Amino acid sequence: MKTYRKELVFNINKRVDFINITEDVQKAVSESGIKDGLALVNAMHITASVFINDDEQGLHGDYKRWLETLAPHEPVSLYQHNRTGEDNGDAHLKRQIMGREVVVAITNGALDFGPWEQIFYGEFDGLRRKRVLIKIIGE
Numbered sequence: 001m002k003t004y005r006k007e008l009v010f011n012i013n014k015r016v017d018f019i020n021i022t023e024d025v026q027k028a029v030s031e032s033g034i035k036d037g038l039a040l041v042n043a044m045h046i047t048a049s050v051f052i053n054d055d056e057q058g059l060h061g062d063y064k065r066w067l068e069t070l071a072p073h074e075p076v077s078l079y080q081h082n083r084t085g086e087d088n089g090d091a092h093l094k095r096q097i098m099g100r101e102v103v104v105a106i107t108n109g110a111l112d113f114g115p116w117e118q119i120f121y122g123e124f125d126g127l128r129r130k131r132v133l134i135k136i137i138g139e
Contacts, residue, residue, distance in 0.1 A: 001037075001137060001138065001139060002032070002033070002034055002037075002137070002138065002139065003135070003136065003137050004028065004031065004032030004033075004034060004134075004135070004136040004137075005133070005134070005135050005136075006028045006031070006133075006134045007044075007131050007132065007133055007134070008021060008024055008121070008131065008132040008134065009129060009130070009131055010048075010121060010123065010129070010130050010131070010132070011126075011127075011128065011129045011130070012123040012126035012127070012130075013126065013127065014123070014126050014127075015073070015123075015124070015125065015126050015127065016064055016067075016068075016094075016123060016124055016126065017122075017123045017126060018060050018063070018064075018120045018121070018122050018123075019120060019121045019123070020055050020118055020119070020120055021041070021050075021119050021120065021121050021132065022055075022111070022118045022119045024134075025039060025041055025104070025111060025119050025134055026110065026111055028134045028136060029106055029109065029110070029111060029136060030109065032136045034106060034109070034136050034137070034138040034139065035106070035107075035108060035109045035138070035139065036106060036107060036108070036138050036139055037105075037106045037136060037137050037138015037139060038103055038104070038105060038106060038136070038137055038138060039103070039104045039106055039111065039134060039135070039136045040101060040102075040103050040133070040134070040135045040136075040137075041101060041102050041103075041104070041119055041132060041133070041134050042100055042101030042102075042132065042133050042135075043095070043100055043101070043121065043122075043130070043132055044130070044131040044132060044133050045130045045131070046092060046095060047088055047091035047092055047094075047095055047123075047124050047125035048095060048121065048122060048123050048124060048125070048130050048132075049094070049095045049098035049099055049100065049121070049122035049124070050099065050100065050101050050102050050119065050120065050121055050122070050132060051098050051099050051102060051119075051120055051122060052102050052104075052113075052117050052118065052119055052120070053117070053118065053120065054116045054117075054118065055116075055118045055120075063098075067094045067097065067098070067124075070093070070094075070097065071089075071090040071093035071094050071097075072090060073087075073090045073091075076089070078090075088124075088125040090124070091124035091125035094122075094124040095122070095124055098122050098124075102119060104119070106136065106138055
């Protein structure tokens with residue numbers, strides 16, 4: 001069995017955004033030389049997410065609106081976490097809802113998706129450097 005590790009680095013210029021990273025993950029699969037196995041893709045920060053869904057801007061807008069309804073950024077006094085001097089209590093909750101990581105099968109050297117599936121990096125407390133880990137295992 002072989003393994004391969006790669007990091008993606010982001011510095012999103014918005015507080016909340018979704019970035020399609022499917023091509024980056026497929027590139028890592030190609031670089032790895034692994035033809036059959038699994039790719040783990042995870043956010044390495046507790047205010048960011050990795051998830052799979054459709055690359056459709058209306059859906060992304062729906063997610064942003066829904067997440068803001070569930071965990072509004074303001075008032076920042078709403079969150080006990082923010083008593084530490086932070087202002088990102090909402091981002092921790094949004095990450096919990098959207099998830100930390102995804103695992104995708106690799107078949108014949110390609111990500112093995114269902115229809116419309118794409119991998120996204122979800123940022124909920126942007127404006128600073130963050131990383132995503134890609135770990136690939138297989139033969």
